[in-house]
């Protein structure tokens with residue numbers, strides 16, 4: 296659906312050249328929800344703006360729905376852009392127009408009659424869950440409602456692609472979830488391909504199928520969200536993942552020598568991570584029964600990503616030395632990642 300091939304984009308400002316995007320190639324499938332994550336300045340916005348040619352790449356090619364975007368005439372490009380909707384962090388609504396006026400705006404010159412436009416706008420407002428707000432002005436709406444208006448406007452020309460540039464970054468966590476649910480719903484209902492730029496791994500975890508991680512203008516890692524979460528290859532990816540999990544807090548507790556992490560002789564602290572999709576058995580209760588050991592859970596953080604559990608548990612294990620060894624071997628055999636964080640067996 297979207298093919299970016301060797302895209303680079305340089306900006307020259309104040310006599311300096313900024314290499315905002317450097318040799319990025321990405322392929323995004325039809326109907327996919329694709330995340331692009333990176334810190335501020337990584338080049339995410341520039342890359343996504345190359346998809347609809349709001350930025351013209353310095354080099355490389357952009358193909359959307361079979362059309363080589365850089366080869367289109369100005370007229371053809373205007374037509375092609377209508378099939379690529381876009382929403383932004385700050386909504387970019389026209390304050391002097393009503394919700395109706397904002398959503399109807401892209402339909403001017405579409406050849407539809409006044410009645411057809413009214414009918415379409417009302418259908419779109421219903422679709423995004425604000426059917427009763429047609430006559431309101433943007434300043435009378437909450438952030439979540441404003442983003443719903445922006446989404447309705449972006450859908451006015453029945454696009455095949457929706458680009459979302461930090462679309463939930465100005466929203467509180469609950470509203471963020473509601474907007475992400477709406478995007479997922481539109482993706483399923485309309486088959487629309489969604490590209491999401493974010494600096495929040497929680498957004499990626501919530502709805503994306505695949506993700507690309509950007510750093511200094513380059514894509515440093517990409518893959519299915521589950522695989523990237525389960526086995527991050529780059530340090531930057533790990534740091535993003537840790538922001539969504541409390542399982543790393545154990546290191547802080549050890550550093551502080553918290554009472555929670557004091558061990559009796561023979562005990563150990565382990566971090567158990569789900570790193571394969573096939574972990575479905577109740578493994579903690581199974582190992583404690585099977586090997587007659589006790590697992591005292593300190594933290595647990597398990598989320599469902601792409602219909603599979605991911606995350607893990609930090610626990611203190613106590614029991615017979617040999618039984619603990621066998622239990623760990625059993626967990627590893629069941630595809631659980633086992634890291635020993637602190638070990639009081641050594642002093643036995």
Ligand SMILES: Nc1ncnc2c1ncn2[C@@H]1O[C@H](COP(=O)(O)OP(=O)(O)OP(=O)(O)O)[C@@H](O)[C@H]1O
Pocket residue numbers: 306307308313314315333334335336337338339340341342
């Ligand atoms: N029009 C421009 N002129 C000059 N430099 C630019 C321009 N647009 C972006 N840049 C620079 O390109 C780099 C990448 O910016 P970009 O906005 O794409 O990053 P980002 O990952 O989207 O970050 P943010 O989330 O902060 O927007 C930055 O160093 C930025 O300053």
